[in-house]
Amino acid sequence: xxxxxxxxxNDASSEDKSLDDNGTDDVENNLVLSxxxxxxxxxxxxxxxHLVMSRFGEVFDVxxxxxxxxxxxxxxxxxFKNNASPQYLI
Numbered sequence: 001x002x003x004x005x006x007x008x009x010n011d012a013s014s015e016d017k018s019l020d021d022n023g024t025d026d027v028e029n030n031l032v033l034s035x036x037x038x039x040x041x042x043x044x045x046x047x048x049x050h051l052v053m054s055r056f057g058e059v060f061d062v063x064x065x066x067x068x069x070x071x072x073x074x075x076x077x078x079x080f081k082n083n084a085s086p087q088y089l090i
Contacts, residue, residue: 031082
């Protein structure tokens with residue numbers, strides 16, 4: 001299952017941000033597409049998910065929490081730069 005959220009997260013760490021030509025970052029400009037992914041294989045690392053998701057656009061960040069969700073499923077958050085194709089992710 002994949003959930004999609006347009007826009008940037010205001011709580012992103014400073015190391016996640018990249019500055020554009022005007023000195024502003026992509027997160028502040030709402031040029032980030034965030035998705036929620038569930039049912040990950042047990043042995044997948046963030047790099048594994050990054051490789052799969054990079055087919056759909058430039059991956060900005062991948063986060064896989066150590067603990068599963070309340071349904072005992074592994075999940076992750078993947079953030080893309082503006083050029084992602086959300087219609088192919090669903």
